Amino acid sequence: MAQARSGTGWLVAAAVAMTVLVSTGVWNPFPGLWDWINTSGPIADPPTRWQERLGGTPQTVTLLGDQLILEHRDSVEARSRATGRRIWSTPADWAAVAGPPERTVVVAGTLLVKGYQVIDPATGLVVRRDDKASAVWTYDDQLVEVSCRTPQDCELTAREPASGDEKWSTGLPGMGFVLFADNPDLLGSVPVTAERIAPSHQPGKMPQLLGFPVDGKVYVVSPARGEAMRDPVEPGRRERIIVAGGRVVHSVATPREGGCDVRVTARDSTGTVVWSLPKGQHLRTIGGGGCDQRDQPAGTDTVLVSVLPDGREQLLDAGLGKAVLTCAEGEHVVAVDSERALVRSADGKKLTMYEHDADRPAKPKQLWSRKVDPGASAAMRGGVVVLVDRAPDRVIVLEPGTGRVRREVKTEAEVVAADAKGLLLGQRRDLGYLAFD
Template identity: 40%
Template sequence: MAKGSGPCVKCWLAFALVAVIILAATGVWNPFPAIMDWANQSRALSDPAPTWQQRVDGTPTSATIAGNAVVIEQRTTIEARSLSTGVQLWQRKADWAAVAGEGSDSVIAVGKLLVKGYELIDPASGAVRRKDTAAEAVWTYRNLLLDARCGKSTECTLTAWDPRGTTPLWSTFVPGINSGLTGDNPKVNGTRRIDTRQVNGDAGGPEFAPPLLGLPVDDRVLVVDSASGRLLQDIKPGQEDRLVVVGGRVLRVQARSQDGTCYFTATATDPATGQQVWRHTGVNLRTADGAGCVQREDPQGGRNVLVGVGPDAREAVLDGYDGRFLWVGAAGEKLLSVDDRYAVARTPDGGSVRARELAAETTRWSREVTKSAGVALTPYAVIVIDEKPDRIIAVDPRDGRELINVRSTAKVLAVGPGGIVIGDGRDVGYLRFGSVGTTAPGPGPDADPDGGAPAGTSGPSCGGPKNEVCR
């Protein structure tokens, strides 16, 4: 057969495509929706599969479990879904959202960028409970909501609310707050968490309000009592200082460069009297990076405890209230996560992690992991992210009992009393404690992680080793 006399495959494909387009345009037959549905078909987020899995409109930037709802924040929208079924409860346009309160008493503060004011939304119904038109910044906690409004650049009002209250608990005047304090939960001078891959930093939901707030205003730090609203101190740190508020104390970290290294001194004072409470020299709180000793970061820690490194390179956990060493790691031991109750560290050989109870100085549990495993402590469970194969594991912080153990490459977005929310791209799913990967029952919705009083009362979970946050 002569060259070129065979059928033209490209011609037939072009003819078939034109025919399909004509049929779709005339409404006779349209295969494109089915093709798009097939291309966009979601795969299971975990193995075993989640209790439920849904696809949202955009990629979630955060998620929070609020009572019986999951609040999902996306770039320009906020939505809530049923915790039991994943069905969408409501959706609205907003640029930011933050949950205050706990359980069924939770509320959601929502607002728009560069627009003053916010609305408080009921998580279950989406109804507006309270509306503000003047506030520039909002801080949300389990037991408190704070907002700041500035009539002038040199004078602002800081107001505290019960999360579901309609009457202010207190209001106080403070010097003008700089332009960086806008939107939801702007930075305050305190501790910063140890980051964990594949787990959102705020996965555990809102924390209790600290006893003292350190508000950065220009080159100064305002120290405010969160219970009364009293402005206790207005401090200007020195050039070599880092000033933070932790555990009810004002902590000044001094870093001095000498002999090619940094020398650190940490001094804690009582904010009411200005008297020194404790002092440590030679403990590196990881506020500076490099021999220049410029302190650009707040100390690592969690709530009322600090993480430091001693001269012998061993990591330690310090009580911010009285300066006690609550935990000192062995040589080569790596701290992975810490809060007021526990410290979880990788053993020197890298083959396992173990949890230490800070108050009792006893090891609660240990388990084998790969050397690259990550750990995140939350009020309800310890999340372990393991590899080879990729796994998400949730264990009871008290005894290491497995609550969830699944294969998954998804990210942990939120952790609640009864399970965790995971996500990958636009897909979001819920794993209930004891329902996937393990038969161990999880804690009840009102259970306290420490086995004491219900969450929110003055039990062991409400304020660190000395209960300094308890009301």
């Protein structure tokens, strides 16, 4: 028995040694087999322009004109949009993209360490550094940072992302202990989510007002004036504050027998009431039991999804409080931007695109409709509509104005990113690019 155990031990030791040698590349007795193990099959049919296996699943992916920016758990890298080849990589705990197309930069930093570095996406070279900021917010024309001298003395500064030139600055109370890294949550709306379509990480337009939650209060900043409102907003125990469309929206949900009494009122930066919703209409902020308002409303900075007392969904102009689109019973808004809204029929078998306009709120223009599987999901990304259909599994890219099909592929992969030029598909560690041309 002892001799048998000894022989088994030698076999285990030999297997461990072989595994180490093969995995480290020192010795590979089966090159063909090892290549087969590390090779994935095509993630789409017809095949993507290129397909690369990554070292791990990226946390975010952003499409630029000629590069892809991949944020990993401990690094950020750029890859060629044309070939998928890695151009550069650098250690980082967080990363985001800021600036217009011709001056886009990558902003990256380390968690719990003040400061950030600004990187040229084409070369990986650091174009400037900051050693004071605790957090940053990235937009398509500005980068907003907050830095604190003391726990109760902070400065909010907007800069041109590439050069660092200051655009405006305003004082705020202590924020350094509650905000860090890139794009901490502000009190605005949130995008409508879609299954198998990742959220967009492209830098968007800066909102008309920025709402910062600090110590139970809300400090509202106007980027146009470059200053904060004189007095912070102090929400009540059953009140939620939403900052959208240049308005500070107050949503108060009071328990009543059999439900909640919800009152929604919007004020401008001076505190004057601009609009209010009829009793019972709400912004879908109530989640779970009771009347607790745990959720932010869905929409954009200009339009918000609301629910009428009879359960129908309605799209509101956030600045004026006007309804720009009212759904029929059972219909749902599945995607929305500042100009259009995509609505799913009550039976789930049809999607219809509307063009909405606050100047003609009662007459949204129907642009097109399309039959889909009830399990399909859809989103608007970078100037295209992405439709992930079922039975069979496929991804269809549509023109938002006409519904014309730009590309269609059979795939079970997730849509990682999309814009008017192409589509990125991801399946575990595999990434594939599909160009529309």
